[in-house]
Amino acid sequence: MLFNSLDFLIFFTLVVVVYFAMPHRFRWLFLLAASYYFYMCWKVEYIVLILIATTIDYIAGHFVGPGKPFRKLILAVSLGTNLGILFCFKYLNFVSGELRALFDQFNVFAGFPVYHLILPVGISFYTFQSMSYTIDVFRGQKEPEKHFGIYAVYVAFFPQLVAGPIERSTSLMPQFRIPKQFDYDRFCSGLQLMLWGFFKKLVIADRLAMYVDTVYSNPGAFKSAPLILATYFFAFQIFCDFSAYSDIAIGAARILGFDLMKNFNQPYFARSIREFWQRWHISLTTWFRDYLYIPLGGNRVVKWRWQTNIMIVFVLSGIWHGANWTFLIWGVLHGGYLLVSLWTRGLRDRVVHVTRLDRVPYLHKMLQRVFIFHIVLIAWVFFRARNLFEAIVVFKGMVSGVPSIFHINVALGKYELLIAFIALACLEFVHFLQHRYGVSNVLNRMPVALRWGCYYATILAILMFGQFNLTEFIYFQF
Amino acid sequence: MKPRQQVIAFAGIGVLLFSVLYFLAEHFAPPYPLHKTRLKMLVERGDTIEALSIGSSHSQALRFEFLGVDGIHTWQAGNDIFEMRYQAESVLPKMPGLKTVFWCVSPRTFHLDNLALSTEDRSELRRRYYATMPGWKFIPGDGRDLFRAMLTPIVRIDHWAEVVMDFLMRREPTQYVQPGGLIANVPEKRGKEQEAESDAQEEDQSKSRYATEEHKAYLEKHADHRVSKLNEQIADMLLNRPDLEDKAFEAAEDIIEMFQKRGVRVIAYTPPYYEKYTELFDPALIEDMDRKMALLQKKYGFEYYDMSRDEEFIHRPELFINSDHVSGEGAGEVSKKLKRLIDAEAPTPKGD
Numbered sequence: 001m002l003f004n005s006l007d008f009l010i011f012f013t014l015v016v017v018v019y020f021a022m023p024h025r026f027r028w029l030f031l032l033a034a035s036y037y038f039y040m041c042w043k044v045e046y047i048v049l050i051l052i053a054t055t056i057d058y059i060a061g062h063f064v065g066p067g068k069p070f071r072k073l074i075l076a077v078s079l080g081t082n083l084g085i086l087f088c089f090k091y092l093n094f095v096s097g098e099l100r101a102l103f104d105q106f107n108v109f110a111g112f113p114v115y116h117l118i119l120p121v122g123i124s125f126y127t128f129q130s131m132s133y134t135i136d137v138f139r140g141q142k143e144p145e146k147h148f149g150i151y152a153v154y155v156a157f158f159p160q161l162v163a164g165p166i167e168r169s170t171s172l173m174p175q176f177r178i179p180k181q182f183d184y185d186r187f188c189s190g191l192q193l194m195l196w197g198f199f200k201k202l203v204i205a206d207r208l209a210m211y212v213d214t215v216y217s218n219p220g221a222f223k224s225a226p227l228i229l230a231t232y233f234f235a236f237q238i239f240c241d242f243s244a245y246s247d248i249a250i251g252a253a254r255i256l257g258f259d260l261m262k263n264f265n266q267p268y269f270a271r272s273i274r275e276f277w278q279r280w281h282i283s284l285t286t287w288f289r290d291y292l293y294i295p296l297g298g299n300r301v302v303k304w305r306w307q308t309n310i311m312i313v314f315v316l317s318g319i320w321h322g323a324n325w326t327f328l329i330w331g332v333l334h335g336g337y338l339l340v341s342l343w344t345r346g347l348r349d350r351v352v353h354v355t356r357l358d359r360v361p362y363l364h365k366m367l368q369r370v371f372i373f374h375i376v377l378i379a380w381v382f383f384r385a386r387n388l389f390e391a392i393v394v395f396k397g398m399v400s401g402v403p404s405i406f407h408i409n410v411a412l413g414k415y416e417l418l419i420a421f422i423a424l425a426c427l428e429f430v431h432f433l434q435h436r437y438g439v440s441n442v443l444n445r446m447p448v449a450l451r452w453g454c455y456y457a458t459i460l461a462i463l464m465f466g467q468f469n470l471t472e473f474i475y476f477q478f
Numbered sequence: 479m480k481p482r483q484q485v486i487a488f489a490g491i492g493v494l495l496f497s498v499l500y501f502l503a504e505h506f507a508p509p510y511p512l513h514k515t516r517l518k519m520l521v522e523r524g525d526t527i528e529a530l531s532i533g534s535s536h537s538q539a540l541r542f543e544f545l546g547v548d549g550i551h552t553w554q555a556g557n558d559i560f561e562m563r564y565q566a567e568s569v570l571p572k573m574p575g576l577k578t579v580f581w582c583v584s585p586r587t588f589h590l591d592n593l594a595l596s597t598e599d600r601s602e603l604r605r606r607y608y609a610t611m612p613g614w615k616f617i618p619g620d621g622r623d624l625f626r627a628m629l630t631p632i633v634r635i636d637h638w639a640e641v642v643m644d645f646l647m648r649r650e651p652t653q654y655v656q657p658g659g660l661i662a663n664v665p666e667k668r669g670k671e672q673e674a675e676s677d678a679q680e681e682d683q684s685k686s687r688y689a690t691e692e693h694k695a696y697l698e699k700h701a702d703h704r705v706s707k708l709n710e711q712i713a714d715m716l717l718n719r720p721d722l723e724d725k726a727f728e729a730a731e732d733i734i735e736m737f738q739k740r741g742v743r744v745i746a747y748t749p750p751y752y753e754k755y756t757e758l759f760d761p762a763l764i765e766d767m768d769r770k771m772a773l774l775q776k777k778y779g780f781e782y783y784d785m786s787r788d789e790e791f792i793h794r795p796e797l798f799i800n801s802d803h804v805s806g807e808g809a810g811e812v813s814k815k816l817k818r819l820i821d822a823e824a825p826t827p828k829g830d
Contacts, residue, residue, distance in 0.1 A: 006622045184481040415639045448479075452488060456495055463629065464499075465637050469599055 001041040003248045004201050004468075011038065015158075016255055024179040028149045031176075031256075035158035039121075042162075046120040049085055054155045056081045057130045061137045061144040061151070071138065078134045082127045089117055090124070094323030122162030124320055128287055130155050133169040135291055142169050150176045157258075159249040163242070165263040165283035172258070180257030189440065193251030195458050196430070201244035202466030204423045207416065208237040210467070214411035216384055219393045224401040226410045227394055234384045235377050236424060239267065242281070266431050268376075271368035273337040276376060284320070288313050307342070311335040326382045326391060333379040419465050426461075496632065503631035507640035510630075513554065513610040517569075520550050524572045532562050532733070533582025539749035539804045540580055544813035545820075547578065556603055558590040559729045560617045566733050568611040570740060579737045581746045584802075585759055585767045585786070588726045589712045593620055594719035597711065605630060694795040701754035701801035709760060727770055734778045744780035745820065746771065749812055750791035755801040783819050785812060 001008050015034050022030055040047050060078035064071045093115055100112040133154070136142035145151040154173045160166075215222050215230035222230075246263035253260045263283050270276035277285050296309040311332070318331020351357075357364040385391035409417055433439050443451050479487065508514060520527065529549030531537045534557040542549035552565050562581075570576070592600040601623050608616065608627030616624040626633065634640070716722055737744050748767075756764070768784075775782050790811075791797055797808030804812055 006625060416637070419637060452491065455488075456492060459492070460495070460499070460632075463632050464634070466633070468626070468633060 001038050003245065004198065004206075007041070012252060019256060020180075020182045027180075028147070028153050028176055031158075032149060032153045032156065035153065035156040035161060038158040039156065039161060042121050043118065049089075049120055049123065050126060050156055053082055053085065053127055053130045054152050057134050057155070058145065058148055058151045060134050064134055064138040065144055066138075066140040075134060075138050079131055082131050086123060086127050089119055091319075091323045093117070125164050125166055126155055126161060128166050128284075132166070132287065132291060133173075136169050142173075145169070145173060157253070159252040159256075159258075160260055163245045163249070164281075165246055165249065165261050166287050167260060167283070171261065175258050178257075183257065186257065187255050190251040190254035192440070192443065192455075193247045193254065195251075195455065195462075197244040197247030197251060198462050198466075199244075199423075199458050200240040200247070200427065202462050202468065204420070204427060205237050205241035205244060206467035206469070207412070207420050207423065207465075208233040208240070210416075211411045211420070212237055212384065216386070216390075216394070219385070219390050219397055222410065223397050224399075225408050227397045229408050231377055231381055231384075231394070231398070233420075235268070235373070235380050236427070238380065238383070239264070240427065266435060268373050269369060269431065269435060270372050271365060272372060273334065273341050273375070276372055277334070277338075284317065288317055292316065307339055310338055314338070321383070325388050326385055329388065329391075330379050330382045333382065337375055337379075423461075423465070500631050503634065503638070503641050507636075507644045508631065509634055510606050510610050513606060516550070516552070517610055520552070520569060521572050523548075523550075525575045527573055527575055529578045529580060530569065530573065530576055531580045531582065532566055533557065533580075534562075534584060534587075535803065536584050536749050537580070537582040539809050539812045540582070540747075540816070541809045541813040544810055545817050549578075549580070553582070554603065554606065556592065556600065558592045559587050559726045559733075560591060560593075561603070561607060563729045563733050563736075564607060564615070564617050565611070566736055567615065568607075568613065570736060570742075576740070576742050578743045578745060581733065581744060583746050583748050583767065583771060583782075585748075585764045586708060586712065588723055588730070588767060588770055589716065589763060591715050591719055591722050591726070593617070594715040594722060595711055596718055597714050601626075602635065690795075697752045697795050697798055697801050698754050701752060701758055704801055705755060705758040712760075712763070723766075730770070730774060731777075734774060734780060738778060738780070744778070746774075746780060746782040747816055748782075748784045748786040749804060750785045750788050750797070750808075752795065752798045752801040753792040756787055756792065781820070783816060785815065788815075790815065 001011060011034075015030075019027060019030060019034075036047055036050075039050065057078055060074050063074045064078070068074075096112040096114060103109065103112075133142065133145075133151070137144050145154075150173065153176055154167075154169060157167075157172070212230045212234045215226050216234070219227060243264040250260045250262070261283055263281060265279040265282065267276055267280035270279050293309055293313045296312065297305055298309065299306045301309070314331045314335030315328065316331070318327045318329070318334070321327045321330070352364065357367070381394050382388075382391050385394055412420060430439060433442050443454065446454070503509075527548055527550050529542060529545070529547040531540050531542075531549060531551045531553060533553050535553060535555040537551060537553040540551070552569055554561070557565075566579075592603055604617065604620055604623040605627040608624045609630040612628075614624075719725075734744050751759075764786075771782055771784070774780070785791065791804075791808065794808075797804055797811060799805045799808075
């Protein structure tokens with residue numbers, strides 16, 4: 001079931017009504033049933049994978065706490081099962097295919113199998129969430145959960161089941177035990193977020209997707225301007241698509257009385273790569289930080305180990321997104337950017353001083369933002385291209401010929417392009433407000449008429465200019 | 479204001495705003511104007527219209543002027559049989575004078591369900607039906623498209639471009655509906671004389687255009703592409719809806735019963751297809767159509783004329799605009815032949 005579908009609106013309305021109408025002691029059961037139904041709407045059989053991960057991690061949780069015998073072994077079994085499922089469904093065919101190609105190079109025709117498996121939606125999200133629980137218990141940061149139902153809802157909580165935010169057991173699990181009353185203010189604030197999420201997904205992301213998909217499905221057919229514009233569009237498409245999902249998830253959970261972690265914080269306003277990763281997909285970044293980077297030693301090791309740790313985290317972060325060399329390169333690029341930024345810190349400071357940019361902080365910040373946005377943009381080409389060859393074709397195409405605005409309407413008509421640009425301007429305006437004052441503050445301080453005007457305008461913009469052809473969220477595939 | 483009052487006020491103002499926009503959209507650029515015009519014509523002349531044509535775009539093979547009856551077309555491109563049944567249910571009460579229904583049957587009729595197609599989104603077709611023929615009925619399993627159709631004037635596929643342009647520029651419509659309900663393109667509104675002269679020119683041009691070796695090659699290529707695409711679509715639909723064939727047959731029975739109960743004569747026909755099209759088409763599907771039509775004929779005793787493999791047409795490229803649609807000239811000849819068959823009361827020997 002997609003968030004951007006009528007089915008979800010009906011489903012969610014019913015869930016809210018029934019949830020608040022029923023006594024607290026049954027709510028976990030209702031949420032669990034609703035969450036499993038939500039997932040099974042996509043593919044019934046794959047609920048088994050969630051059940052396996054849930055059961056194994058629930059049992060493991062009771063035996064991995066500090067002082068328990070064989071706890072390391074049990075943790076390894078738990079993590080191995082989760083990662084094994086992930087590997088089978090997400091990476092097995094890729095590894096098999098690459099090995100086959102490698103052996104073919106040496107005329108060794110080994111019969112590596114090909115499995116026709118459909119990637120289970122959200123598998124990377126719920127396995128990471130489930131794994132974080134066992135690790136937290138192992139570290140003694142969380143008591144093992146006694147109630148299987150509560151643990152099962154934690155793993156499968158429908159707002160964030162298929163595309164995050166990846167929650168922590170210490171933060172989300174206790175919330176299922178707290179009795180909740182319907183709160184009008186939370187309801188309004190949740191709806192605000194959901195509405196903004198729908199706007200970003202339906203008006204911006206899905207419109208830009210039409211352009212990006214056309215260009216990137218056959219990059220060799222385009223030169224210069226369309227390729228450049230498609231890459232810029234993709235940067236906004238993926239941001240709007242993914243952050244829209246997060247907004248809708250956080251909004252929906254808020255209406256039900258739950259607080260989910262913030263997943264995006266205007267990443268394209270970042271002034272350094274480090275800051276970008278503190279603002280982009282925050283729940284994944286912090287997951288890798290807490291469960292990979294720090295256990296590897298973080299920055300409390302010798303320099304070369306520290307830099308290797310950084311690279312390992314980014315490479316794995318890239319591979320987490322999918323079984324393709326393009327994702328790996330994307331991760332390597334980001335890791336590389338961060339390392340280069342560390343190596344060149346002194347040099348950059350000197351350049352800023354010599355050019356006196358430090359005396360014009362506004363310009364300095366703006367240049368930093370523009371620079372970071374563009375190096376991120378370069379990495380997005382690899383992320384979006386179907387393979388490395390096509391990524392290179394995109395880069396070559398971008399620099400061949402002089403870009404002309406007269407050649408940009410390749411997939412969207414002028415009117416559609418105009419809507420896209422206006423919607424992007426709205427997005428940036430809202431980001432500016434958020435950056436300066438906080439959108440909620442601005443809205444709450446407005447007179448009712450003006451505030452409602454904003455709501456109506458957003459609803460009508462979604463209805464009038466939204467793309468209602470039910471496209472999935474990009475991050476579903478991860 | 480208390481929260482409850484706020485909710486009521488917010489919803490009330492929202493409905494008002496929505497209604498204003500709805501009115502504006504319907505006034506300046508109503509969605510699906512051609513189909514609505516066609517339905518309007520049908521309602522206005524419901525007492526006098528004697529014949530109705532239902533089916534897919536293959537129904538273009540029927541020209542009422544050659545049949546000598548006052549009739550109207552309701553087909554829309556890509557129709558499946560469930561949509562045909564919906565159309566029939568919707569228009570029948572509006573046509574008290576109806577005497578004959580011409581039902582166009584194709585080899586794909588019993589294997590098509592637009593809702594079951596996963597490779598392509600055809601829900602727009604359904605929404606068009608619901609928007610054109612408003613009501614609370616919908617094809618089973620299609621409630622969401624009915625709901626979306628209700629929002630059509632606001633949630634428009636043109637994203638309000640038409641409303642804005644028509645409002646700003648007072649543009650003239652560039653299409654019109656012919657008296658028989660067929661949709662045709664015309665560059666601009668024209669005088670009658672000019673129209674007749676230009677139609678004749680167009681017909682001459684189309685004759686010369688279609689009677690070439692180049693066109694023959696095009697038809698062969700088209701048949702190849704069309705049939706392979708259809709086969710893929712049918713396989714996909716059957717996979718997604720295993721009971722499709724049974725349900726399609728039930729829908730066919732419903733259509734016939736519906737008209738016969740009203741005392742309307744049912745005349746089914748299959749138009750001719752270019753030879754290559756039938757040659758490439760899955761023979762099992764053709765046999766299935768033959769078998770099902772024979773069963774239906776036996777049960778309901780209606781007339782059925784199968785011209786799909788009629789030697790009089792299938793080898794003549796000039797009669798086809800593409801491999802499964804006859805040209806204007808072709809439609810004339812097909813309709814004349816159908817009239818001869820009906821007049822002679824000599825149905826093809828099927829179902830015996």
